[in-house]
Amino acid sequence: MTRHRGCYVKNGSLNMVVAMFLGIVLASTLMSETSLLSRHGGIACCMGSLFMLLYFLSLRIYSVSVRVTDLFFFLLWAYIGLRTEGQDFYSYTTGQWISCLIIYLCCRNMYSYKTTILYVISFFGMVEALTGLFQYFFLPDADLMVSVARGSFRNPGPYGCFLCLTLVCTAGLVSLKLKRMIKAVLWLSLGIQLTSILLSDSRTAWLALAVAAIYYVGCRMQRKSRLFYFLFSISGVCLFLIGLYKYKPQSADARLFIWQTGIRMFRQSPLVGTGTHSFAARYMDYQAVELSDSEDEHLKRQAANNTYAFNEFIHLSVEWGMIGLILFFGVVFSVYFHRARDGIDRIFYYVFTAYMVICCFSYPLEVWPLSLCFPLLLGCLPGVALMKLRYSFSLQKQRILFGTLLCLCLLYPYNHYVLHHCIVSCIDTFYHTGSPNAANELRRLYPRFMNEKEHLLTYGKVLHLQSDTACVLVLQQCVALNPTSETLCALGETYQCRGQYRQAEQCFMRAAAMVPGYITPPYLLFRLYRTCGEEAKARAKACYILGMKPKVVNSLVLDIKRELKEYMKNS
Numbered sequence: 001m002t003r004h005r006g007c008y009v010k011n012g013s014l015n016m017v018v019a020m021f022l023g024i025v026l027a028s029t030l031m032s033e034t035s036l037l038s039r040h041g042g043i044a045c046c047m048g049s050l051f052m053l054l055y056f057l058s059l060r061i062y063s064v065s066v067r068v069t070d071l072f073f074f075l076l077w078a079y080i081g082l083r084t085e086g087q088d089f090y091s092y093t094t095g096q097w098i099s100c101l102i103i104y105l106c107c108r109n110m111y112s113y114k115t116t117i118l119y120v121i122s123f124f125g126m127v128e129a130l131t132g133l134f135q136y137f138f139l140p141d142a143d144l145m146v147s148v149a150r151g152s153f154r155n156p157g158p159y160g161c162f163l164c165l166t167l168v169c170t171a172g173l174v175s176l177k178l179k180r181m182i183k184a185v186l187w188l189s190l191g192i193q194l195t196s197i198l199l200s201d202s203r204t205a206w207l208a209l210a211v212a213a214i215y216y217v218g219c220r221m222q223r224k225s226r227l228f229y230f231l232f233s234i235s236g237v238c239l240f241l242i243g244l245y246k247y248k249p250q251s252a253d254a255r256l257f258i259w260q261t262g263i264r265m266f267r268q269s270p271l272v273g274t275g276t277h278s279f280a281a282r283y284m285d286y287q288a289v290e291l292s293d294s295e296d297e298h299l300k301r302q303a304a305n306n307t308y309a310f311n312e313f314i315h316l317s318v319e320w321g322m323i324g325l326i327l328f329f330g331v332v333f334s335v336y337f338h339r340a341r342d343g344i345d346r347i348f349y350y351v352f353t354a355y356m357v358i359c360c361f362s363y364p365l366e367v368w369p370l371s372l373c374f375p376l377l378l379g380c381l382p383g384v385a386l387m388k389l390r391y392s393f394s395l396q397k398q399r400i401l402f403g404t405l406l407c408l409c410l411l412y413p414y415n416h417y418v419l420h421h422c423i424v425s426c427i428d429t430f431y432h433t434g435s436p437n438a439a440n441e442l443r444r445l446y447p448r449f450m451n452e453k454e455h456l457l458t459y460g461k462v463l464h465l466q467s468d469t470a471c472v473l474v475l476q477q478c479v480a481l482n483p484t485s486e487t488l489c490a491l492g493e494t495y496q497c498r499g500q501y502r503q504a505e506q507c508f509m510r511a512a513a514m515v516p517g518y519i520t521p522p523y524l525l526f527r528l529y530r531t532c533g534e535e536a537k538a539r540a541k542a543c544y545i546l547g548m549k550p551k552v553v554n555s556l557v558l559d560i561k562r563e564l565k566e567y568m569k570n571s
Contacts (some may be wrong), residue, residue, distance in 0.1 A: 067383035068337070070108070072330035073375075077101055079327060083320055084276040096368065100375045107379025114344045114380050118169050125166020126189045128152065129196035132159065136199050149199040158367040160202025161358045165373060167193045168212050168354050172347030203244045208357035210240055212350045219346060254302055255310045255361070261286050262314040273321035277481075280307035284483045288513035301517040301551055305484040308366055312359040315366075331378065332356065338382045345382055352377045423455055430462055439466055446474075453482040457490060464494050472498070485511040485518055492524060501532050517551035523560050535571065542568055 081097060107117070132149035153159035170193060174186045197205050214233045221229055245252045265286055268274065274282065283306060291300050309315035317325045340346040355364065355377060364370035423445060429438040442459055449455045456478035463471030475491040492507030505528060512521035522545050529538035542564045550557050 064389045065385045066387050066389060067385055068334040069331060069378060069381070069383040071386070072327055072334055073104060073378060076324070076327040076331055079320065079324055080276060083273065083324070096371070100372065103372060104375035104379045107376050114348070115173075117376075117380060118173055118344070118347060121166055122170040122173060122186070122189060125163055125170060125193050128159070128166070129163060129189075129193040132163075132196040132199065133192065149196055151196075153367070153369075156200045157202045157204065157362060158364070158370055160197050160200030160205035161208065161362055161364060162369055162373075163193050163197045163200065164202075164205040164208045164212075164354055164358070165351055165370075167197060167209065168351045169347065171216075172343075172350060175347075176343055203247065204358055204361040207237075207240065207244065207361065208354040211237065211357045212354040215353050216350055219349075250298075250302055253299065254304075257290070257299060257303075258283075258306065258308075258310050259314055261290050262309045262311070262318055264290070266314065266317045269321060270317075271321045272323055273317065273319045276319055279309060279315055279318050281481055281483065283307065283309075284485075284514045285510075288510065291516060292513060301549060303515055303517060304551065305486065305515060307482070307484075308363040310361060310363060312363065312365050315363065334383060335378065335381045338384050341382055348377060348380045352381060423449060427455075427458055427462065430465075436466075439463070439468075443470075450477060451481065453478060456481065457487060460490065460494070464497070469498075483510075483514075485515045485521055488514075489521060489524055492528075496528055496531065501528065504528055517548075519545060519548060519550050519557050519560055522548070526564070539568070539571060 077097075077100070084097070128151040131151045135151070136149040148156055150156040150159040151162075153162065167190065170186055170190050174183060174190060178186070197209065214237070218226060218229055218233070261283065262279070265274075265279070265282060287303065287306070291303055294300065309318065313325065313328075316328055320328075335352065336349075340349055355373060358364050358370070365374065422441065426438040426441045426445070429435050430442070439462060442462060446459065449459075456474055460471050460475040460478055463474055471494055472491070475487070475494055479487045479491055488507045488511035492504045492511070495501070495504035495507060505525065508521050508525045508528060512518075512525065515521070522541055526538055526541040526545065529535070529541060546561060546564055546568070
């Protein structure tokens with residue numbers, strides 16, 4: 001029995017509770033990356049987070065030590081909330097925003113149970129690694145026709161980054177004094193996770209793992225040898241970076257181009273940024289301008305639809321400006337101004353260092369499982385204490401707060417689930433039966449999902465099939481939130497069906513400028529010119545398409561080129 005902030009609890013029972021709730025949160029975030037369970041995973045995460053907070057409130061916390069990291073984190077959290085506009089309270093973004101705060105608060109008060117957290121993270125790393133191995137050897141990707149290890153993630157890159165974090169946790173546990181049986185299991189898990197990371201083909205994960213290993217060795221060296229080791233390590237990391245560049249130079253060049261474009265975006269509003277989610281809403285137009293000024297034909301051919309900066313510091317500077325970036329750096333650097341108290345703290349430092357490396361070359365804050373790791377790691381890391389706040393909960397106040405949070409636990413996820421379920425069921429009903437009632441229900445729900453781009457495109461197509469003029473406004477909203485070649489082509493086809501040929505031409509030309517290597521936008525322009533009777537423009541566009549070397553050659557490309565060859569013969 002131990003006294004825990006005002007009440008007596010059993011160590012074993014509290015470990016079990018912590019592991020259970022944290023397991024729910026991690027499992028649900030991993031579920032959120034699968035297409036079928038995306039919304040259900042987000043709901044489960046929110047519920048798990050709130051119930052975790054409820055449990056700790058039931059322990060009657062009487063005093064809290066305020067750290068420098070706490071101040072920077074809460075300022076950053078509040079600033080993000082102010083810079084996030086147009087989101088409904090029950091939106092997915094709001095749920096993530098609230099869950100991150102709750103996870104931080106809970107982990108912040110679990111100093112005695114950090115080992116349990118490491119075991120939970122390591123366990124889910126093992127599960128993801130086994131899933132990836134099964135996919136690689138027995139379930140080749142149907143789209144790519146190759147074997148890809150990506151676990152529950154949509155992309156092998158974030159999958160490898162997640163495994164990198166769990167691998168560092170597992171390696172840290174192996175370094176502790178544990179029973180032989182437990183160590184044997186951890187060593188087995190370590191090997192499986194390392195194999196899956198290699199199969200994920202994630203260069204960012206490899207680099208983060210290497211830096212974490214260097215940091216681990218450096219912390220165990222004598223101070224006299226650290227300077228030489230530090231210089232040697234920098235040289236080694238530079239050579240490793242050159243090797244990774246040579247491994248996939250085309251992908252590396254594309255990433256450098258994205259960084260260059262992101263820096264130009266930052267210059268538009270350097271102080272406060274352009275708001276949360278604005279990078280995705282503005283990047284493709286900037287890419288179109290950059291590609292039009294470039295003479296690199298290879299780069300134009302490789303360009304694709306993109307919504308990520310592949311560098312969180314550039315991403316944050318674009319959306320939140322220098323203010324947000326300074327607050328973020330304040331959070332990060334405040335952690336390193338405190339020495340580790342024990343081996344468990346050092347493990348979390350290794351994991352956090354790997355996370356920062358991932359932030360330099362990927363988009364972890366845009367992937368829900370990886371973004372949740374940020375407040376989780378921050379809450380578990382030590383920090384410089386500023387003051388201690390003491391307060392007490394009367395039984396009546398505790399019951400009121402407990403009841404309020406319990407209502408939130410039930411009300412928020414329920415509303416979120418009902419909304420998503422209604423939207424999906426109405427869309428399915430309309431496509432299968434053409435029921436006008438389903439379309440009317442979508443119109444009623446539209447104000448609730450008008451800022452969620454994944455539903456807008458489908459809803460716009462539903463209205464288009466109904467010959468509803470509102471489809472133009474919906475697709476315009478979709479383009480404003482997510483201007484890709486796909487959304488622009490959908491809007492352009494809608495304009496064309498309504499005889500608004502100039503607007504359709506502008507959409508197709510804008511889409512073609514964004515991704516010069518895609519064949520669909522110029523092909524739609526070709527069809528538009530034929531519809532308008534502008535045969536000279538149609539022949540010029542046909543010649544252009546026949547001379548294209550698309551990024552991906554598939555059956556659609558072959559069919560289009562075959563059609564255009566027949567057209568040129570007969571024209």
